[in-house]
Amino acid sequence: MDFHELARTRQSDRKYADTPVPREVIERILETTRIAPSATNSQPWRFVVVDEPDIKNQVADALTTPLVKNMNQFAREAPVLIVVVEESANATARIGNLLKQRHFAHMDLGIAASYITLAATEEGLGSCIMGWLDERKIRKTLGIPRHRTIALVIALGYSTEEKKSKKRKPMDKIRSYNHY
Ligand SMILES: Cc1cc2nc3c(=O)[nH]c(=O)nc-3n(C[C@H](O)[C@H](O)[C@H](O)COP(=O)(O)O)c2cc1C
Numbered sequence: 638m639d640f641h642e643l644a645r646t647r648q649s650d651r652k653y654a655d656t657p658v659p660r661e662v663i664e665r666i667l668e669t670t671r672i673a674p675s676a677t678n679s680q681p682w683r684f685v686v687v688d689e690p691d692i693k694n695q696v697a698d699a700l701t702t703p704l705v706k707n708m709n710q711f712a713r714e715a716p717v718l719i720v721v722v723e724e725s726a727n728a729t730a731r732i733g734n735l736l737k738q739r740h741f742a743h744m745d746l747g748i749a750a751s752y753i754t755l756a757a758t759e760e761g762l763g764s765c766i767m768g769w770l771d772e773r774k775i776r777k778t779l780g781i782p783r784h785r786t787i788a789l790v791i792a793l794g795y796s797t798e799e800k801k802s803k804k805r806k807p808m809d810k811i812r813s814y815n816h817y
Contacts, residue, residue, distance in 0.1 A: 638759060647754050648801055650763030651711040653794030658688070658717050658762065663793070666756040673752045676741030679730040682749050685720040685779055692778060693718055699774035700767050700790060709767055715792035719753060720775060721746055723786040746788040753791050763796025 638646065663686055675681065687693045696718050700709035712718065723742050726734065730741050754764040767790045775787050 643755055643758055645803075646800075647758040647764070648798075648803075649765040650792075650794075650796035650798045651765055652797045653711075653714045653716065653763060653792070654797050655714075656716065656795045658793055658795070660686075660688070662760050662762070663688075663717065663719075666753055666760060666762075666793075669756040670749050670752040673745075673749045675730075675745035675748070676733060677727060677729040679727040679741070679745065681724045681726045681730070681742040681745055683722040683724050683785075684749075684753075685722060685781070687718045687720060687779070688716065695778045696720065696775055696790065699771040699778065700769060702769065702771075705769075708769055711765075712767065712790070712792050715765075715794040717793040719791045719793060720779060720781075720787060721750060721753075721789040721791065722781060723788050743788070750789050750791060753793075757793050761795070762793050763798065765792045766790075767792065 667684055667686075670684070687696050693716070694713055697709070697712035697715070700712045702708050723746055726742050734740055750766050754766060757764040768788075770787060770790055772787045775781065775790070776783065776785075781787065
């Protein structure tokens with residue numbers, strides 16, 4: 638698949654076959670993610686792959702809430718969840734954050750998440766990024782230290798969903814040349 642087709646093919650999948658994902662596939666996805674760009678090459682990330690069913694279901698439960706019906710209930714169906722943890726930035730990125738009042742790690746982790754989902758698409762896998770999560774519960778389940786932030790959880794698995802059309806803002810609402 639060329640990159641444009643890959644981007645069009647990727648979608649948030651919320652139905653998965655009961656088929657395990659081989660670890661060598663996960664390793665290829667993360668090897669590609671490892672080379673993603675980050676501010677000052679800080680690489681402020683760690684990826685916890687959760688594929689042991691009991692642990693995975695505990696993490697899946699931490700993605701749901703009684704407040705919103707069906708919120709992330711599908712995550713239990715996914716055979717793999719990747720927990721994206723924000724690690725300490727390097728000194729240069731920290732200085733940059735302070736001077737420019739930015740938090741570059743958020744951008745870095747977003748880029749890494751898109752590498753994961755696009756590499757997953759290339760491997761024939763479905764994926765869904767999830768930002769609604771109970772950080773405390775996931776930390777406890779996976780032994781993630783309290784001073785670490787959990788940015789996202791990404792579901793991976795062989796999708797049984799049909800291809801959906803993309804609902805997006807029209808180009809003339811999002812693009813301009815030479816002026817805002
Ligand atoms: C940062 C982020 C957080 C998201 N959180 C959730 C989530 O908690 N649950 C969910 O079902 N989808 C979540 N999504 C998926 C979006 O709903 C989805 O990307 C968007 O509707 C566009 O659809 P598409 O991915 O199929 O193209 C999230 C996506 C991003 C990028």
